[in-house]
Amino acid sequence: MEKKTDTANIETKIDLLLKKSNLSVTGGRRRILELFLQHDGALSHGDIEKKAGEKFDRVTIYRTLQAFLEKGLIHSIPTSDNSIRYALCKDDCSDGHHHDDHVHFICTACGTTVCLEEVTLPAIKLPRGYTTEQVEVLVSGVCKSCNH
Amino acid sequence: MEKKTDTANIETKIDLLLKKSNLSVTGGRRRILELFLQHDGALSHGDIEKKAGEKFDRVTIYRTLQAFLEKGLIHSIPTSDNSIRYALCKDDCSDGHHHDDHVHFICTACGTTVCLEEVTLPAIKLPRGYTTEQVEVLVSGVCKSCNH
């Protein structure tokens, strides 16, 4: 019973998030958003394709990620290996306005990418003539779990 | 006459760089290294393919970049648009040992990527349990030239 309630809560949370972003609620979007909520690291397109099972077309995943990006549900993280990863945004992100002011970390041991919300971005002082719009910090190393 | 001497100097510089890295001197490698020396921003595979003319096979460019990377002649810069760019390393880089301790800048107006050698990387303090191996800082904004 209790479990059923929990599941129901998660589901309503997903549906609410989608509706809040003006996205119609469909199976694919529910499933992908669910993956992001369960897995607290960042996911690449390929990760999602594998974890979601065979049920969804590649194209649907591309378009869903695109929609989530545009609506501010997720943000993208560039990586050195030419594979973009995506992670959930915090609540205060909305249409095109991301508050993505944290450091991203990639573990060289297990390969997972996480957002370190507690580490704020450093101030970067550029040479005269340059204007800053966005700062992205990508730290690679060994994560908490892999450091046993 | 003087111009001929200059050209000769550049050519010998290229050849020296290649030999110093234990790479045999070939037309393709000369041309690609020349592009990096002339153009002081970072270049993607595609940029090189265009700038080098029709003369070189795509595969040759891939393999050349791979060789340059391994020998420490160039380093790669991850970008948000899923296209890796490459830039010359400073002199003190060698086989696998890069001293790539500077900030990278991408201009949102002209699209060029440059290494800001004069801006050193900030110290990032990670949460307990994390180990830092490498820090990559990617700043996007408007560059000196585009700010007129």
Place this chain on the structure above:
DNA sequence: ACACCATTCGCAACATCGTTGCAAATAATT
């Protein structure tokens, strides 16, 4: 200058990744 060996190049074929158009299926609206 020549011949020999190792390396590199170009071609072809292939794998992966991402995009677009369109008809069928599904969600939102009345």
Place this chain on the structure above:
DNA sequence: AATTATTTGCAACGATGTTGCGAATGGTGT
């Protein structure tokens, strides 16, 4: 429940990156 708008899956395509292999080229010793 019917209508409309949106989303999905399929197919086809383009771009990007990889691999194997014979031909061409660079490096080396004589």
